[in-house]
Amino acid sequence: MADIRLEGVGHSYDGGETWALKPMTWTWRSARAYALLGPSGCGKTTLLNIISGLLTPTVGRIWFDDREVTDVPTAGRNIAQVFQFPVLYEEMSVYDNLAFPLRNRKYPKQEIDQRVRQVSELLGLDQVLRRRSRRLDPGRQQIVSLGRGLVRAQVAAVLLDEPLTVVDPALKWTLRSKLKEIHRDTGHTLIYVTHDQTEALTFADEVVVLNEGAIVQAGEPAELFLSPAHEFVGHFIGSPGMNMLPAEIVGDVVRVGQADVGSAVPEPAERPAREPASEPAGEPAGETADETAGGTPDGLPPGPVRIGVRPEFVRISGTRTSPGVAAKVTGIDRMGAFDLVHAQVDGHRVIAKTEAGSTCTPGTVEFLHFPADRTFLFRDEVRCGSLAPLNGRGQA
């Protein structure tokens, strides 16, 4: 196991015209379980293939601890990779498929048997060890592929590229918790690629969010939910995603329409990000998680800003208490366990997630309250500040 460090690593498939992966500097720490989360086409597979050596990056260098591996082929990197679809020797038994990566590296027979049995038991394959792999259904075959990726205890990292896509949804939950169990047991560095936030949030110690070829934020699941550093994280994580409303900074006050909703507090110069996520280099102009636009020690520059608040934290009342933003209720989704109240503020949609049984009625005007500690300010999509109660007064 090793820290995997990417130094200015970026990739272009078209000779530098566009960048599937914008040059980034980033360290995957040894023994952590990461989810690499992002929408289709954001560069997840490209990044994984660069780590495993299937792809040589256009720019940048890769280090496993203090060994540079940029030009080392896959076989020399000691990485296990599991793909979206089964990669197996179909004529071999399940046992032999699981044993293959160990036999290939000349592990002692007894250790091979022990590891195969351990992994197969954890993945529920112990009853089919003697069966030919082609006789299994595709979901089971994929679980064998997963086992092949996990069977070696000593690997630099295990890379999993949407490994549960072909697996039955009911089994996915079980397998994810098995994966966590195996991770606890072996201490592998795991990088688990997914575009599914639930999968990412339930699996990982740390979720790395990739968008348009750049890491926009990395953190524990709760941090991404409670403290998004980028608008993309706000709307990609959470269901429904974060509300975003145009606002204005006037003096040190944040105004939405005619309502003052709080004081503007600039982002501290040093956000506790671990390190620069991505760096602009040459052609690609990447948004970066650490570019805190506009943050100054004295306050945020006046002008337009967007405020973001998650539906879970918007509060609604029928009377105007300050600070409150007038909103017209447009509809209510009764979801059983909770309600989603849809409203409009100057033509902009806002959703509030409330307890079931909301008494709001479509067509009426209600007042929305944005709790200071859960409301953030964004410029150029990057978080630049947050709200504080107006004049030190608590909010309704």
Ligand SMILES: Nc1ncnc2c1ncn2[C@@H]1O[C@H](COP(=O)(O)OP(=O)(O)OP(=O)(O)O)[C@@H](O)[C@H]1O
């Ligand atoms: N071999 C290739 N040649 C040219 N362009 C490519 C190639 N592979 C990927 N791309 C492009 O690079 C970008 C990133 O692709 P990548 O497959 O890394 O994204 P992804 O996040 O893994 O997507 P998905 O979730 O759909 O697999 C996309 O715009 C894609 O079209």
